[in-house]
Amino acid sequence: MGQGHSDEHVAHNVSTEQLSHELALRFAKKCFTPLEITHFKDVFRSLADEQDGVHYWKEETLCRFLVIPDALGPGPLIYQMATYLGAFPFPSLAPSILTIEALLKVVVIMTERYGTVLKRGRADRNKLLFRSLAVFDRRMSSVYEKPPQEIIDAVREGKSEKVDTSDAVLEEARSQAAGEEPKSALGFAIDKPSNDEEEDEDDDELALAALDSLDAIEVFKYDQRADTKIHHAQIPVDNFCRLIMLLLVIAPLDSQESLSRHAERLTPVRLERLKQVADSILWSFTPEKNAGIFYQSFNKIIPASLPHMFDGLNPLFEHFLFSKNIDLSKRRRSSTSQAVTSPTVPQVPDTLLEPLLPREGDILNLDILCQLSFFIKGSNLFRRLRPLYLGADAGFSLGSIEQKVFNWRAPSILLVFGTRLSSTPEGTRERSFADTLPTKRFTDGASGNNSNGRVVFGAYIDVPWKHTYKEAIGGSEMLLFQLSPLHEVFRASTISRDYLTFTKTGVGFGCPPPRAKPVSGLSSHTALGPVSLMLDSSLEFGVFTHDSTGGGSFHPSQTRNGDWQDRFEIESLEIWGCGGDEEAERQRAAWAFEEREAEARRNLKLGKDREADRALLEMAGLVGNHNASGGSMG
Numbered sequence: 001m002g003q004g005h006s007d008e009h010v011a012h013n014v015s016t017e018q019l020s021h022e023l024a025l026r027f028a029k030k031c032f033t034p035l036e037i038t039h040f041k042d043v044f045r046s047l048a049d050e051q052d053g054v055h056y057w058k059e060e061t062l063c064r065f066l067v068i069p070d071a072l073g074p075g076p077l078i079y080q081m082a083t084y085l086g087a088f089p090f091p092s093l094a095p096s097i098l099t100i101e102a103l104l105k106v107v108v109i110m111t112e113r114y115g116t117v118l119k120r121g122r123a124d125r126n127k128l129l130f131r132s133l134a135v136f137d138r139r140m141s142s143v144y145e146k147p148p149q150e151i152i153d154a155v156r157e158g159k160s161e162k163v164d165t166s167d168a169v170l171e172e173a174r175s176q177a178a179g180e181e182p183k184s185a186l187g188f189a190i191d192k193p194s195n196d197e198e199e200d201e202d203d204d205e206l207a208l209a210a211l212d213s214l215d216a217i218e219v220f221k222y223d224q225r226a227d228t229k230i231h232h233a234q235i236p237v238d239n240f241c242r243l244i245m246l247l248l249v250i251a252p253l254d255s256q257e258s259l260s261r262h263a264e265r266l267t268p269v270r271l272e273r274l275k276q277v278a279d280s281i282l283w284s285f286t287p288e289k290n291a292g293i294f295y296q297s298f299n300k301i302i303p304a305s306l307p308h309m310f311d312g313l314n315p316l317f318e319h320f321l322f323s324k325n326i327d328l329s330k331r332r333r334s335s336t337s338q339a340v341t342s343p344t345v346p347q348v349p350d351t352l353l354e355p356l357l358p359r360e361g362d363i364l365n366l367d368i369l370c371q372l373s374f375f376i377k378g379s380n381l382f383r384r385l386r387p388l389y390l391g392a393d394a395g396f397s398l399g400s401i402e403q404k405v406f407n408w409r410a411p412s413i414l415l416v417f418g419t420r421l422s423s424t425p426e427g428t429r430e431r432s433f434a435d436t437l438p439t440k441r442f443t444d445g446a447s448g449n450n451s452n453g454r455v456v457f458g459a460y461i462d463v464p465w466k467h468t469y470k471e472a473i474g475g476s477e478m479l480l481f482q483l484s485p486l487h488e489v490f491r492a493s494t495i496s497r498d499y500l501t502f503t504k505t506g507v508g509f510g511c512p513p514p515r516a517k518p519v520s521g522l523s524s525h526t527a528l529g530p531v532s533l534m535l536d537s538s539l540e541f542g543v544f545t546h547d548s549t550g551g552g553s554f555h556p557s558q559t560r561n562g563d564w565q566d567r568f569e570i571e572s573l574e575i576w577g578c579g580g581d582e583e584a585e586r587q588r589a590a591w592a593f594e595e596r597e598a599e600a601r602r603n604l605k606l607g608k609d610r611e612a613d614r615a616l617l618e619m620a621g622l623v624g625n626h627n628a629s630g631g632s633m634g
Contacts, residue, residue, distance in 0.1 A: 016090045023089065024101035031113040032321070040107070042323040044100045057098040066316060067259040069249065071266045072274075074242040077133070082106045084132035091131065103320070110317035126302050127230070129310060130295055133243065134233035234292030237282060244278040245271075250312035251370040252356050252382045256322055257315070265366070273367045281306070281371070281487045283448035284559060297559065304558045305481075305489040309374045356382045361390050362572040363415045363456065368483065372413070375481070375489050376460060380411070380578050388412060391573035396539040398504070401575065405465050410579035412461045414507075415483075416535065416542055418568035420444060420453035430569075433541040437567075438525045445546070445564040448485035455568055456484040457533050457544050459500070459509045467502055468513055472553075474499025480509050480533055480554045482544070490531050490554040498529060498553045509533040510553040531556050535570065543567045 028037055047065060048055040057065075062082060063075040083095035086102030088109060096102045108114050109125055249262050266274075284301055285293045302309065357369055364385075373381050389404040405412065423440075425431040434440075447453070462477035478499045480490040492499060501508040510532030528534060528545045530552035535542045544566045550556040 016093060020087070020090060020093065021101060024104050026117055027104055027108045027114070030116045031108050036321045039321050039323040039326060040104065041100070042325055043320050044103060046323070046325060048100075054097065054099065057103060062098065066319065067263060068246070069259070069263040069266055071263075071271060072242055072245050072249065074246040077239050077243055078246075081129070081132040085109050085128065088128070107317050107320050110313045112314060126299070126310070127295075130235065130298050131230060131233070133235045133239065134230070134295070135236060135292075136233045230295050234294050235298070236292050240285075240293050241275075241278050241282055244281050244309075245274045247309055247312050247374075248274055248277060248367060248370040250316050251373045251378060253312055253315045255315040255318045258319075259316065270367070273365065276484075277367050277371050279449050280484045281374075283446070283485065284487045286559075301559050304491075305487060306374045308377060311373075311378065354383050357385060359387060361387060361415075361574045361576075362392055363417045363574050364576060368415075368456075371483060371487070374487075375479070376413075384578055385413070386577045386579065387574070388577045389573075389575040391539065391570075396570070396573065398502075398507070398537060398539070401465075401502075401507075402467075405575050405577075408577045408579070409464050410577060411463075411477075412465070412578060413458060413576045414461065415456065415458040415572075415574045415576070416533075416570055417454070417456050417572040418542060418570045420455060421541070421567045421569060429540065433536060434567075436526050436536070437543060438528065440565055440567070442545070442547075442563040442565040445482075445544070445566045446486055446560070450485035453568075454484065455482070455544070455566055457482050457542070457566075459533065461500055463500075465500075465502060468500070469503070470513060472498040472501045472508075472513055474553075478509075478554075480531065486560075488557060488559065490557070493550070493553055493555050495551055496529070496553045504537060506537045506539075507535040529553055535573070539570055539573060541568065542570050 032040065043065070044057070045055070047057065047061050049058055049061070050056075059076065059079040062079055066078070068075045068078060080095070082098060082103070084091075085106045086096035086098055087094035088105050098106075109128060112125060249266070250259060253259060253262065284305060285297050357364070357366060360366070369381060369385070388408055389401050391400075394400040394404055421430060423444075425434045445455075458481050460477070460479035460481070462475045463473055466473060474492070474497070476492050476494070478492040482488050496510075496512075498508075498510060498512045501511055501513045503514055505514045505526065508529075510529035511534050512527050512529065514527070526534060528543065530547035530550055531545065531554040532552065533542065533544050546556060546560075546564050548556050548561060548563050
């Protein structure tokens, strides 16, 4: 017991630098294999600069090693993140010099390998990433207290000792009396010292876990007293836009795949498309109201609509664990020890990889694919999508969807692109469509930077498609989403299970199945769910509805308040299958079986009593209109 008290006393008296060193050693031992550490050391030493005996990496070195594309301009931002994370778990030490220990901690956090050491640490690192990206401006926070003019005048007259106010306000008054920018408004680092006496609600669980593993919680709490509150910080919109564009580019990156392969695709056209996608994502954080992204919205939107946005950082920073200078595929021979075969380091294949997307559609291209990977795991998308139905090729009809999609026995993704209709229907077709819907009670949805009324909606379907005569289909993994002009994901609810309906009246997501027969006294309008997407029977028009009261098959927005409804004319419609060769082979086998059955029916030979033979075949379900009760889908 006495020994435990002594150890605790020693831990509380060591410096933050010593504890940071100890944590780096523990990371190196527990989070990497000896082979990986060998590669990491070689990568660091081969590119490090040296000054006064200290070896470190410069910004240029880090960006050159990671092959950060200059066209996107995120290099300084990545370096800023690294110098913050290199100080982990002590924010007061940031920005840190990227020594070998600091860079090791950066790699551990970026690749999420900290779990073996930080048992209490959360699986995500979103909060830490926000801190590394954020800047601090006290004028943007409620804590900033502008000194009254009389206090400023008193300071100018040399009577500050007679002023009864806080030291912080007096310091601000001295700055303004001297004609300087207020000191409290000049900070650009989220962890610049501050003495805010607020509830300590932003303790970083990863940092707490790290210090707990070293029995140094008290040191951490002391460091936190000089730590600016996270809720007073923001990520500048321009910085965040550049980061989003980089994350889109690296989304399909493999651990040993050079980013240069993806950077080669950054043509002017591709850069413009990336900017459009990034704008849609930015607008989900409502930057029109603020000059930056605050933690409150960041913490809501990332888990709800962008849970995999930072996944591309993992393989990017795993490049540190593969040195080009070390070839361990050969035997090492030693005169003093027995020869041992060393593990083979996987190399990037020389052959061309399978394309990320077999072909582009009118809606789905590489950039939209990467946007989808921000909320659907990339392993289910990249090199796994197959075009099942493309309206431009197959024609816009429910029969075409049935023919092309129904035999796909795996998840699929529907995408629909269109233009908003005016509030007053124009033309016969629009009026006919409006007559099938309840009176529009809600305004149009937000437009973002898009002034042409273009919208893109979609759904992730976790079950095979089929006709829904009485009950809807779908499971808890179903997603309804909007990609443009704002990005948002609406997840499945269990209040209602009307996830997907496919009937002769159209395709509905979150809409109850239509009644078989009209009921006297009830509206004959198409029933729309609180949060729903409906495409009409001709696939000419669609409507997306958002009722903030919820209660339907999909949860309402967690980030946007209010109700809205977008009625639009469909310009493009696509359905893509999620699966590989096995799923495609099953679909081909199903098609072949149906073709054989159809051929057998065509070649049936009837006897002399043709009417009796036909009646017998109809009873067996081999010929005739035995499915007529479900309605024609052609």
